Each structure stands twice: as C-alpha cells, then as structure tokens.
Amino acid sequence: MRFTTDGLIIKEQQVGENDRLVTVLCRDKGIIKAFASGAMRLKGKNTGTSLLSYSSLSLYKSRDTYKINEATVIDLFFSLRSDIEKLTLAQYFCELCLCFAPEEDNAEDFLRVVLNSLSFLEKDKRPMLLIKAVMEMKMGALAGYMPDLEACSKSGKMDGAMFFEPTHGVIYCESCQPPGQLLFLSEGVLAALRHIIYSPLGQLFQFHLPEEGLRVLSEVTEIYVKTHSGYHFKTLEFYHSLFDDQSVETGEEQK
Numbered sequence: 636m637r638f639t640t641d642g643l644i645i646k647e648q649q650v651g652e653n654d655r656l657v658t659v660l661c662r663d664k665g666i667i668k669a670f671a672s673g674a675m676r677l678k679g680k681n682t683g684t685s686l687l688s689y690s691s692l693s694l695y696k697s698r699d700t701y702k703i704n705e706a707t708v709i710d711l712f713f714s715l716r717s718d719i720e721k722l723t724l725a726q727y728f729c730e731l732c733l734c735f736a737p738e739e740d741n742a743e744d745f746l747r748v749v750l751n752s753l754s755f756l757e758k759d760k761r762p763m764l765l766i767k768a769v770m771e772m773k774m775g776a777l778a779g780y781m782p783d784l785e786a787c788s789k790s791g792k793m794d795g796a797m798f799f800e801p802t803h804g805v806i807y808c809e810s811c812q813p814p815g816q817l818l819f820l821s822e823g824v825l826a827a828l829r830h831i832i833y834s835p836l837g838q839l840f841q842f843h844l845p846e847e848g849l850r851v852l853s854e855v856t857e858i859y860v861k862t863h864s865g866y867h868f869k870t871l872e873f874y875h876s877l878f879d880d881q882s883v884e885t886g887e888e889q890k
Contacts, residue, residue: 636696640664641709643749644688645729649675657684657703659692660732660749665742669694669701683708687715687725689750712753720877721756724763727870728752728770734866735778747836748773761840764849769839771856772831780804780863784829787811796821799828799855801862818855823848828855 645666646658655674659667669692674681683690683706693705715721728749736745752770755761775781782804786793789811797806798817806820807813820828823844830842844852857871 637694637704638696639691639693641689641691641746642667643729643732643746644684644686644690645732647684647686655681655684658733660736660742660746661692662743662746663741665737665740665745666733667701667739669703671703671706674703674706680705682706685711686729687712687753710750710754712757715753715757720763720874723870723874723877724767725753725756727767727868727874730866730868730870731770731774731860734864734868735774737778744777744836745774748777748839751836751839755840762846762849764853765840765842765844768827768849768852768856769831771853771860772828773839775860775863776832780859781832782806782828782859784825784832794822797825801855801859804859804863818858820855821848821851824852824855827852831856 640661640663642659642661642664644657645660648656650656650670653673653675655671657669657671659669661667671681671684674684676682681703684703688706688708689710689712690706690708692703695702695704712725715725732745732749736742748770752766755766756763784806786806787797787808788805790808792808795808797808797820798812799806799820800813800815800817806825807817827842827844827848831839834841
C-alpha cells in the first residue's frame, strides 16, 4: 500500500553507511517507524529524514513494515541546531511525542502542538519556559491525562489561589486542602494552566506570566507529566544540567 502524509521525524537511527530507521509523528497515522534507504547520502530522495525534519513523506507499507520512498522537506527548524538549550528542549519535545502520541492513529492535534512549539522556540516568539509548559501539559491532556482545574474538588470554589494534587489532577482551595504534598498555585499560574488545558489550539500560546510565575508553571507541568507518564526523560535531565552548569560557572566568577 502506497500513501502520502506529512510528519515530523522525532527519532533517528543510522543503519549501515547510508540508511536510516526513523520514528515519525504523522498527521493521520500517528507514530510509525519507517526505513529510509540512502538517507545518509547528501543527495537523494530521503534527505528530509533527519531528526526534527518536518517533511512530506511518500511511504510504502508491506505487512508491518513502512518504507519511505521520498521525503520532501517542509521545515528543518534549522536555527534550533545552533543553540544547545533550544536543541535540547526540542529533543525533549520529541520524547514527549514518543511518550504520549498514539501509534497508527490520527494524531493531527499532537502534530500541530509540537510543530507550533518548535516554531515559537526557533523564532523566540515566547519564553522557553512558557513553550515547555504548554508542550508538557497539552500533550498530556491530549493523551487523556487532563486534570480538572475548574474548581476546588470539595467546595466548588473557583477563584483565588489553589493547591494542586498532581496524582489525581485536582485542585483544592485553602480551606479544603488535604494533608500531603500539594503544589501551590497562585491565581496567575492557575489561570495559565486553565488556559493551556481549556483553550482552542489556535490560542494555546496566547498568555503571559512574569518570570517567577513561568518558573513555577514549568515546575508544575513537569511534575504532572512525570507523574502520569512514568517515563524517564533523558533529554529533560540534560536540559536541566545545562542550567546547573551555568549556575556553577556564575558562582565561580563571583568568587
């Protein structure tokens, strides 16, 4: 069976000298693995199969095996590759796709979210922590891990600061908070989380928070993703190590 679709390369593995085995997030097929013959050659039909390439793909399926006949690049997100922080975050986004996006099923919303996230990241249209938080929480929500952030789980109170319980994905007001480790959400952070969860995809990035609010938001969404995925994100670990190294260097300079 031959068909054409568009997709983002979220994982690549060199096979031999000239070929690649790639994992693709396709618009209408979800996550698939495909063999790209001659992909390592500088000139050829399958050069658009490197990591983070968004390409139009002509594929052939034989039984359970996909083969890419031709990959025409739509966007390479090329400038991400010259910034280690952006590149690492982009690779983390690919890991999130691997964790949450469906296999062999329609994944149009997943693809739209990650492509917009990469575009905003590449063009510096939003702070990195805002993009990271959107990507984490929205991918989890699309996969079925949508928290209930409308009101306090007990009293029904909707306004004011809240406490977030990530395991069950619910919030409590100050009067109702149970014992245990809860995450404090200021009104601004709660509003941002509600925006990510409930707004249409076209408005997903249309909110603002001060720097400290973005830091808290990013911590909350990261904890939520880790809690519900059970996945060890190696790229996220490396991403944090970049900032740890910067802190050490800054401390040495101050001495």
